[in-house]
Amino acid sequence: EAPLVAGVADAVREAGVPCFGPSAAAAALEGSKAFAKEVMATAEVPTAMAHVCTDLAQVGEALDAFGPPYVVKDDGLAAGKGVVVTEDRDEALSHAERCLARGAGAAVVIEEFLDGPEISLFCLSDGRTVVPLAPAQDFKRALDGDEGPNTGGMGAYSPLPWAPEDLVEEVVARVAQPTIDEMFRRGTPFAGVLYCGLALTSRGLRVIEFNARFGDPETQVVLARLDSSLCEELLAAATGRLDQQPPLRWSEDAAVTVVIAAHGYPGAVRAGDEIEGVAAAEALPGVHVLHAG
Structure with a gap:
């Protein structure tokens, strides 16, 4: 997110290279929570x-x-x-x-x-069209039993069999499309992935936050289930052709990711601990070990 907010996508586009990622002006949806609140208020997007x-x-x-x-x-x-x-x-x-x-x-x-369960939905956009991916749910607290400090996410799963059948359609209609439309109206179209962090509260759907990029750990479970070509979708978003793409194809299988974090996370971490068991884990069918940081 820091390079996006600093304008890396602008620099790449100026060099004539198609780029999947919002401009610095559009990435302010993540770079400033106050700005995101202002956009949501104008677009009448439900939020806290x-x-x-x-x-x-x-x-x-x-x-x-x-x-x-x-x-x-x-x-x-x-x-x-x-x-x-x-x-x-x-x-x-x-x-x-x-x-x-x-x-x-x-x-x-x-x-x-905001009370109620949280849901994450990534939406691809070329600045006008919105294509939602599959929803996921992640867990923010560091320790078992929803205890401990907030983190960037300790695990996630997809699909969500308990979610309302029309959830994705509602998020696109009430959150993602109005936000993308408002950014276009302002002259700062958002082309890239808009992450919608949502709460299903007792009073209905509410936005917790926006991100301007794919984020851990939900990306891992969502993309593991995508049967369509991710590259084709990203290129279409970067070149204004999302409305010409066929519907996305999804695996019926479930995907789960668990984050194993350094000791002390999200505070001061202990560096240098050895990571063991990677080969044994990778040998299991359907299991992948992904390294971060």
Whole structure:
């Protein structure tokens, strides 16, 4: 996400190379949570109520307005570690203070807590057309039993047999297409993958966040089930031809990924531990070991 926000896709396109990835202006959907909230408000996309705060006094007022559990998000990029969800008001304030300490222009977003199961849906776009992939569900807490700090994701699975049958259609109609349309209307079309992080709350579908790229660990389970050519879809998105592509084909099989993280993650990690058992795992049918970082 950092290269996208910095404009790598603009540089590649200027060199005449088709590029799958949003411009710097469009990648702001991930680069600034405050900007994403503004786009969603204009496009009438359902999301959590939020306050954008630039000092601790505003943070305190927003925390008291929503009450616990408190949701505090760094406005900028934080490599999946910028969100704290806690019952402890002091912990929420401390996280906000660390975010604001980044200097001039720093902001935090204080949100209402969204109940209900979370769902991830990646949508390909060429700036106009939206093609959804298969939905997945991931798990953010570091420890068993949904305990421990928030992470960038500790595991995921797809498909979701419990999800409503019209879930994907609803997300495209109410979230992805209106967002893509609004970005086009602003003169900053979003061409690439729009990750929609969603909560199925007691009051209906709500957007938790957008990402401007494929993200772990959901990508692993979603792409493992894709029978169509990923390369053809990405090239079509990069060259404005998504509306000409045949429907995607999906395996009926289920896919699961489990993240085995370094000791201490998502805080200070212990480096240098040996990874064992890779060959034995790879020898099992349908099993792949993917290395990150």
